[in-house]
Amino acid sequence: MDFTLTPEQESFRGEVRAWLSKQMRQEWVARLSKGSDIPRPEAYELLRRWQGQLHEAGFVGLTWPKEAGGRGLTFMEEMILQQEMALSKAPPVLNILAIGMAGPTIVAYGTDEQKRRYPPKMLSCEEIWCQGYSEPNAGSDLASLQTRAVKDGDHYVVNGQKVWTSLAHIADYMMLLARTDPSAPKHKGITYFLLDMKSPGVTVKPLKQMTGDAEFNEVYFDNVRVHESQILGGLDNGWAVGLTTLMYERLALGFGLQVRLRIALDGLVDMARATKKNGVPVTQDPVMRQKLAQMWIDTEVFKYTGARAITKLLKGELPGPEASAGKMMWVDGHQRVQELAMEIQGAFSQLTHGSAWAVADGLWQHTFLRSRANSIEGGTTEIQRNIIGERVLGLPKG
Amino acid sequence: MNFGFNEEQELLRSTARKFFENECGSDTVRRLMETPEGISPDLWTKLAEQGWLGLVYPEAYDGMGLGLVDLVVLMEEMGRAVVPGPYFSAVLLGGLAIVEAGSEAQKKEWLPKIAAGDRRVALAWMEPSAQLGPAGVTLTAVEKGGQYTLSGTKLFVHDAHTADALVVAARTRPGAGADGVSLFLLPKGTKGLEVTLLPTMDQTRKLCEVALSDVTIGPDALLGAAGAGWAPLARVLDRATVALCAEMCGGAQKVLDMTVEYAKIRQAFGRPIGSYQGVKHRAADMLVDVENSKSITYYAAWALDEGVAEAPLAVSMAKAYVSDAYRRVAAAGIQLHGGIGFTWEHDLHLYFKRAKGSEFTFGDATHHRERVAQLVNL
Numbered sequence: 001m002d003f004t005l006t007p008e009q010e011s012f013r014g015e016v017r018a019w020l021s022k023q024m025r026q027e028w029v030a031r032l033s034k035g036s037d038i039p040r041p042e043a044y045e046l047l048r049r050w051q052g053q054l055h056e057a058g059f060v061g062l063t064w065p066k067e068a069g070g071r072g073l074t075f076m077e078e079m080i081l082q083q084e085m086a087l088s089k090a091p092p093v094l095n096i097l098a099i100g101m102a103g104p105t106i107v108a109y110g111t112d113e114q115k116r117r118y119p120p121k122m123l124s125c126e127e128i129w130c131q132g133y134s135e136p137n138a139g140s141d142l143a144s145l146q147t148r149a150v151k152d153g154d155h156y157v158v159n160g161q162k163v164w165t166s167l168a169h170i171a172d173y174m175m176l177l178a179r180t181d182p183s184a185p186k187h188k189g190i191t192y193f194l195l196d197m198k199s200p201g202v203t204v205k206p207l208k209q210m211t212g213d214a215e216f217n218e219v220y221f222d223n224v225r226v227h228e229s230q231i232l233g234g235l236d237n238g239w240a241v242g243l244t245t246l247m248y249e250r251l252a253l254g255f256g257l258q259v260r261l262r263i264a265l266d267g268l269v270d271m272a273r274a275t276k277k278n279g280v281p282v283t284q285d286p287v288m289r290q291k292l293a294q295m296w297i298d299t300e301v302f303k304y305t306g307a308r309a310i311t312k313l314l315k316g317e318l319p320g321p322e323a324s325a326g327k328m329m330w331v332d333g334h335q336r337v338q339e340l341a342m343e344i345q346g347a348f349s350q351l352t353h354g355s356a357w358a359v360a361d362g363l364w365q366h367t368f369l370r371s372r373a374n375s376i377e378g379g380t381t382e383i384q385r386n387i388i389g390e391r392v393l394g395l396p397k398g
Numbered sequence: 399m400n401f402g403f404n405e406e407q408e409l410l411r412s413t414a415r416k417f418f419e420n421e422c423g424s425d426t427v428r429r430l431m432e433t434p435e436g437i438s439p440d441l442w443t444k445l446a447e448q449g450w451l452g453l454v455y456p457e458a459y460d461g462m463g464l465g466l467v468d469l470v471v472l473m474e475e476m477g478r479a480v481v482p483g484p485y486f487s488a489v490l491l492g493g494l495a496i497v498e499a500g501s502e503a504q505k506k507e508w509l510p511k512i513a514a515g516d517r518r519v520a521l522a523w524m525e526p527s528a529q530l531g532p533a534g535v536t537l538t539a540v541e542k543g544g545q546y547t548l549s550g551t552k553l554f555v556h557d558a559h560t561a562d563a564l565v566v567a568a569r570t571r572p573g574a575g576a577d578g579v580s581l582f583l584l585p586k587g588t589k590g591l592e593v594t595l596l597p598t599m600d601q602t603r604k605l606c607e608v609a610l611s612d613v614t615i616g617p618d619a620l621l622g623a624a625g626a627g628w629a630p631l632a633r634v635l636d637r638a639t640v641a642l643c644a645e646m647c648g649g650a651q652k653v654l655d656m657t658v659e660y661a662k663i664r665q666a667f668g669r670p671i672g673s674y675q676g677v678k679h680r681a682a683d684m685l686v687d688v689e690n691s692k693s694i695t696y697y698a699a700w701a702l703d704e705g706v707a708e709a710p711l712a713v714s715m716a717k718a719y720v721s722d723a724y725r726r727v728a729a730a731g732i733q734l735h736g737g738i739g740f741t742w743e744h745d746l747h748l749y750f751k752r753a754k755g756s757e758f759t760f761g762d763a764t765h766h767r768e769r770v771a772q773l774v775n776l
Contacts, residue, residue, distance in 0.1 A: 301693055322689075386679075
């Protein structure tokens with residue numbers, strides 16, 4: 001057991017820290033120090049530029065192979081990068097679905113042409129990716145998806161609908177799961193396509209959420225033609241390819257999530273220190289101290305459980321179903337941070353953006369509302385518990 | 399970074415698991431917990447032969463010279479088997495107090511004998527106020543003519559009734575702070591020392607009241623310098639707390655294992671109960687509790703071994719988290735077993751009671767959350 005870094009890793013940390021201290025955008029730092037996050041829609045252009053800068057400095061796709069434009073480093077460097085970005089309150093990587101999911105899946109399953117064509121522009125954020133998985137009647141039960149792709153010469157013609165598609169309104173490409181063989185059992189007969197979002201027949205409709213933002217979208221396909229060279233991992237093999245993507249999703253989230261939770265908690269503690277109730281700071285209230293300390297502990301525990309998972313990865317093991325536990329922990333932690341933020345603000349928690357009385361211009365109100373989606377997106381908490389129960393503990397399926 | 403155990407530690411784990419399965423099965427635990435001693439001379443000797451009684455003592459005193467991370471492995475296995483008896487009190491409380499505070503002569507006299515299983519030393523630090531921290535030490539030690547006279551009551555003393563000697567925390571100077579707390583080493587049978595065994599909910603853990611009335615001893619009974627006993631005592635308690643957390647992790651893992659096995663075979667409405675989400679989801683929550691408990695405990699052990707600055711913070715984070723987690727896991731284990739889980743015959747109550755007792759040993763979650771709050775300057 002050893003938590004110390006090698007000299008090379010220390011030097012990498014220094015490299016990251018030095019770069020961030022020069023490049024960090026102070027307006028982000030100022031806003032993040034007031035609230036726990038920034039509403040995404042207002043920040044896309046800024047985030048696009050930010051990822052470009054990160055890429056030029058060589059900090060995107062650290063664990064990707066060099067042939068794909070990455071640096072061929074280990075998850076240790078990835079963790080160091082994430083930690084340093086959290087400490088400096090750096091903005092997140094915008095093209096996260098490409099970096100965390102689509103890219104590694106293409107590296108694993110792609111043709112030489114696909115591997116040459118797509119990964120570099122993912123890293124530079126020249127092409128943004130979204131994920132076309134969920135449908136109105138296929139959420140947790142993803143394999144029930146009904147979007148059809150019918151062969152027509154050397155093309156496939158796609159008809160159907162996707163929903164909850166983050167970033168679709170600014171995306172250039174989609175990881176699309178569509179049914180190519182409706183006569184096969186539902187897990188068979190699905191194919192994974194790399195879809196150009198500018199194709200004729202693709203319609204993106206923003207989906208207004210309970211926050212008032214439109215982060216997600218509905219995507220409609222009306223006789224959209226996709227060339228067969230855009231199939232990833234073989235015809236009717238989409239379920240296996242898609243699961244690989246989901247595995248990478250939980251892994252990618254795992255690295256980022258602890259960092260995001262830490263940022264949120266730091267913001268919460270700052271707010272608690274600055275908020276007075278009955279004439280004393282909230283941090284001096286014995287009940288609130290207990291709650292804040294528990295959040296602090298849970299955030300650290302999450303970090304060390306993550307470190308144990310990374311140790312397994314560094315020994316060459318593949319990410320397994322245990323990643324579901326990490327996702328659940330983050331959800332629980334983050335939703336409690338947000339609830340606690342409202343509790344600290346008390347009556348002021350009712351006021352939001354636009355009121356001079358609102359705390360931090362209503363940023364916490366936004367993140368609080370947004371946090372309700374955490375236990376639904378990326379696999380509901382119920383599905384994560386099924387995965388842990390069945391695939392980690394070996395309990396029988398229902 | 400490597401957050402895993404090495405080959406020697408994995409070997410220790412498999413050796414210990416086999417040893418306790420063979421030597422300390424549930425029948426043995428139940429037989430021993432009904433006795434006042436809670437241990438048999440035979441089992442104690444075998445623990446000594448494995449080298450485990452001296453696991454963390456320096457080799458110069460016939461110990462194995464291993465660290466807390468190694469100890470964590472052994473403690474997890476002991477918790478898994480709910481091993482009764484004075485390992486905790488003799489090796490990790492009394493013995494470590496001598497390691498941390500004792501003179502060279504005291505270490506030479508006691509540690510090899512503890513490691514060999516020939517002597518046991520208990521630690522009497524808490525009092526009826528149940529207050530943790532130096533303010534809780536009010537038992538007086540008045541010096542007169544080079545002699546000390548100790549009077550007062552110690553409570554929650556593990557295994558004082560079977561110990562050959564007691565380390566007693568006392569005040570040689572009045573006050574509530576760390577300054578003025580002294581440690582004394584009193585042999586069994588010292589005049590004025592009265593030990594009473596108390597009935598405990600967790601029968602595998604024996605607790606005593608120790609009453610001292612005008613116990614008069616010479617300065618050679620001092621363990622370390624007069625008035626400077628709190629710092630070494632705090633180091634002992636931090637180490638013992640992490641060892642306790644590891645023991646709790648092992649117990650929680652065993653409860654989860656038993657529950658999952660049962661949920662696979664027990665049928666209700668024609669299906670194994672584990673196929674119902676009401677059961678499956680609670681089992682998943684148990685797993686998260688167990689895994690998180692291990693993560694923070696392992697980190698705290700490593701932090702203490704390496705002497706990193708935030709080690710006390712890690713210890714309190716671990717005790718706060720694991721106290722709640724083991725209680726939740728043990729309760730869920732009983733619930734998911736249904737009626738059989740509530741019987742005396744089933745072993746679950748041994749774990750449930752151990753979880754409850756451990757929760758309040760060395761401070762509960764509330765105490766340690768407040769310590770975390772202080773250490774991170776909330």
